[in-house]
Amino acid sequence: MTTDFRPALPKAQDDHPETPLERIRGHLKSSLGLFLKGSYGFIGVSRHRIPSLPTMKKRELFNVRDPEVIRDILIKRYREFPKGELMERMMRKLSGYSIFVSNGEAWERHRRIVDQAFSNAGVRNVFTLMRDASDASIARLALQADTGKEVAIDAEMTHFAGDVIFRTIFSEPMSAEDANRIFSAFDEFQAIAFAQGMIGLVGVPIHWLWSNRRARRMAKEIRNVLNGPLQRRLKAVKQGRAVPTNDILSVLMTAEDPVTQTKFEGEELLDQIAMLFLAGHETSAAGIAWGLYCLANRPDVQAEMREEARTVLADRQPEFSDMKRLERTRDIFREVLRLYPPIAYLSRDTQKPERLGDQDVPCGSPVVVPIWLMHRHTSYWQNPNDFDPDRFTSPETREAQRCAYMPFSMGARVCVGASFALQEATLVLAEIVRRFEVRPVPGHEPQPVSRLTVRSENGIRLFVSKAD
Numbered sequence: 001m002t003t004d005f006r007p008a009l010p011k012a013q014d015d016h017p018e019t020p021l022e023r024i025r026g027h028l029k030s031s032l033g034l035f036l037k038g039s040y041g042f043i044g045v046s047r048h049r050i051p052s053l054p055t056m057k058k059r060e061l062f063n064v065r066d067p068e069v070i071r072d073i074l075i076k077r078y079r080e081f082p083k084g085e086l087m088e089r090m091m092r093k094l095s096g097y098s099i100f101v102s103n104g105e106a107w108e109r110h111r112r113i114v115d116q117a118f119s120n121a122g123v124r125n126v127f128t129l130m131r132d133a134s135d136a137s138i139a140r141l142a143l144q145a146d147t148g149k150e151v152a153i154d155a156e157m158t159h160f161a162g163d164v165i166f167r168t169i170f171s172e173p174m175s176a177e178d179a180n181r182i183f184s185a186f187d188e189f190q191a192i193a194f195a196q197g198m199i200g201l202v203g204v205p206i207h208w209l210w211s212n213r214r215a216r217r218m219a220k221e222i223r224n225v226l227n228g229p230l231q232r233r234l235k236a237v238k239q240g241r242a243v244p245t246n247d248i249l250s251v252l253m254t255a256e257d258p259v260t261q262t263k264f265e266g267e268e269l270l271d272q273i274a275m276l277f278l279a280g281h282e283t284s285a286a287g288i289a290w291g292l293y294c295l296a297n298r299p300d301v302q303a304e305m306r307e308e309a310r311t312v313l314a315d316r317q318p319e320f321s322d323m324k325r326l327e328r329t330r331d332i333f334r335e336v337l338r339l340y341p342p343i344a345y346l347s348r349d350t351q352k353p354e355r356l357g358d359q360d361v362p363c364g365s366p367v368v369v370p371i372w373l374m375h376r377h378t379s380y381w382q383n384p385n386d387f388d389p390d391r392f393t394s395p396e397t398r399e400a401q402r403c404a405y406m407p408f409s410m411g412a413r414v415c416v417g418a419s420f421a422l423q424e425a426t427l428v429l430a431e432i433v434r435r436f437e438v439r440p441v442p443g444h445e446p447q448p449v450s451r452l453t454v455r456s457e458n459g460i461r462l463f464v465s466k467a468d
């Protein structure tokens with residue numbers, strides 16, 4: 001089908017040759033501007049000077065766009081390419097030294113315990129809690145539908161995904177007050193953490209920064225919200241009262257690492273919860289909101305999805321077993337994650353001098369795997385900037401899917417919540433489209449930016465009405 005829909009593109013750095021100061025300001029807002037237009041066809045490893053203050057050591061960043069080298073870094077030799085220290089320093093205030101940022105034996109232990117909560121059975125166990133969050137989101141949307149007003153769908157999906165992870169961790173809904181506290185604190189934390197990361201890359205020690213105190217305050221605000229239900233649960237256990245046994249917290253509190261025979265306790269438990277809350281809602285919210293934006297602009301794809309949802313679910317509540325039957329919905333979401341991968345790039349550090357592709361890489365250099373670029377690489381994808389869910393059913397893209405599709409990363413550090421995220425996205429997209437029609441707002445073009453996740457700088461607003 002021919003279509004006029006051109007999915008929103010970020011501003012590339014070479015689109016707007018401004019003053020150096022404006023360029024720096026742009027980089028503090030989004031990393032997508034770093035990807036020049038010519039970057040989308042190159043296969044190999046490129047090196048880029050990191051701007052630095054005159055007194056600081058000159059460093060280079062290595063951008064890897066060769067699938068074999070990417071597999072080497074993420075799969076075969078992942079231990080030799082740990083997560084960067086910078087990321088850890090940025091996140092430490094919020095989530096300590098927890099699974100997303102840890103390395104070595106500490107990470108192996110974190111992963112062995114967290115994996116127990118996100119096993120197939122774990123994801124099935126939390127399905128009804130997810131469905132409660134989806135019902136709550138549908139009820140909020142119903143109040144906004146057919147009012148003639150634009151709906152801030154990105155904010156609604158942040159509320160939904162936050163509620164999903166809150167309910168699946170604690171078996172409690174997130175109150176509207178907590179939702180507001182946590183989202184506004186996180187919004188600010190994310191902007192500061194990203195800007196600090198970019199400044200830290202240049203070599204400025206981030207503990208010098210004025211914004212540190214503010215970031216610490218925001219992190220404390222988020223931790224306080226999460227600590228409330230954690231303390232209630234710990235107290236209930238101590239008093240011998242009945243507690244939920246099927247949510248993520250119950251697994252995190254009881255699961256033992258088979259190697260060290262240790263469990264998560266005290267502050268460490270809160271660190272891991274904060275990390276899962278963050279990793280688990282920001283990414284999913286971004287992906288689902290971009291999905292609704294694409295569907296709004298492709299009424300034909302939206303109609304197909306509605307038909308599938310109505311055939312599979314009829315007029316009843318969705319069940320866990322329905323999820324695998326919503327195949328078209330999954331393919332559509334996979335295409336959305338290709339166009340708008342919530343995590344735009346992976347960042348690792350070298351621990352010794354390396355030879356990557358045709359480049360000699362010094363010890364301690366940042367190495368970046370640009371998911372965003374690989375997903376739009378002109379050598380692997382036909383019409384890469386188009387929204388085309390059919391590409392995932394075509395054998396022609398098998399090679400592209402193997403080499404250049406990695407929304408959840410790959411290898412040992414692949415996203416622990418990938419099945420969880422696919423389940424929640426399939427559920428809520430099918431539920432929304434089954435009942436509502438989403439339409440674009442004329443003149444509103446979202447502007448993709450990447451901070452910790454790929455969001456729209458000017459939001460994603462849509463019209464929502466009841467579907468026939």
Ligand code: HEM
Nearest residue numbers: 100279280283284287342343407408409413415416417421
């Ligand atoms: C569409 C939604 C999601 C996307 C696209 C996504 C993507 C990713 C990616 C690319 C990574 C690798 C990051 C890196 O290596 O630097 C990652 C790691 C991770 N994700 Fe997700 N994620 C999503 C949802 C979730 C959910 C729902 C959870 C938990 C509830 C989660 C928890 C994690 C954790 C804990 C890690 C770190 C794993 C480790 O290092 O061992 N993610 N995710």
